[in-house]
Amino acid sequence: MTLPTTRTWARRGQTPAIRVRGRSQRRFSIAALACYKPGERSRLIYRPKRHVDHKRGGRRSFTWTDYRDLIAAHQQLGAPIVLIWDNLHVHKDARLRAFIDAHGWITCYFLPAYAPDLNPVEGLWSLLRRSSQANTAFTDPDHLMRTLRHGLRQIQYRSNLIEGCLADTGLTLTTSRQQAQ
Template sequence: MAARGKTVRGQDAWLRFADEAGQVLRPPRARTWSRRGHPPRVTVRAAGSGRISLAALVCRRPGHRTRLVFRMLVHHGRKSEKKGFRERDFALLLEAAHQQLGGPIVLVWDNYTHHVDATMRELIGRRSAWLTVFRFPSYSPDLNPAEGVWAHLKRSLGNLAPCSTDELAGLVRTRLKRMQYRSGLLDGFIAETGLIAGQP
């Protein structure tokens, strides 16, 4: 992938794929084993308006193991709480990833409103010394390895019935932290897109 006339490898940059997701108390449906004619039922107490919002970066750099950086917002339905990630939150996530991993960043993400508006363009412009941004074509989630992170996460949450938003947040955080130590799994998410993990 070219960036300002240079490849990611030539810049010795981190290629980072970004995406957001959310989860409420109602768990995703999942398959399981049971006696014939006796489908299992999971009782869910999904009252209230609490939910969690997630943002993640799948990070690849030649000669380094693939990394996952994520942030989570927990909202319990209170008026004072953020309902999701905004432009400044994305900028802080990118800065944290830059400080944690070092090196220039080539970011690839979708055309979500908060990724393309004037505020985000200004925030990106202030970080142009180390940040170059590309956008996926419209309606192309199959090209984003971060979608694999969400699919894997939601499969692991299937048929679970947390009692509170905080308990759900704890489960999600634990599963994402486990993924951070499984670089082979993250490479698999990249491979599913048709990209070659060793040759960005």
């Protein structure tokens, strides 16, 4: 577990050194949907995942089926979904594209390469790192997962933070573009 440190100190002229008790080979992934609907409270739907067997050649990230299941959140929202995705290779998986194309309630746009400033979810990750994750030495993987869930719940209950992440991108709910293939 790498220590997410936001501040430290050292004597003037000396480089600060932070000691960490070793590195875990475990990996965690989080996928999230920032959901915006005019006239309604913004929502955050997320799925954390702990990859316990990647040392034995297992998967180290979300699969296309994990994203497919997350997209099924439209049932919770009761509305069509417009996805704004970065160029992660799993987002462009042919099976996921076939799933999206087969359902009329999903519209998908891809961001230009290297444009995290246009992705509202990147703002959520920044909020998470600066709040619950900052200056925390996690004692074990369960402590990390509890802290992640707690931090995401804190963001989830504050819709103004979720709306602020959209506003920070400069995008609006009325932005119209051609659907990317």
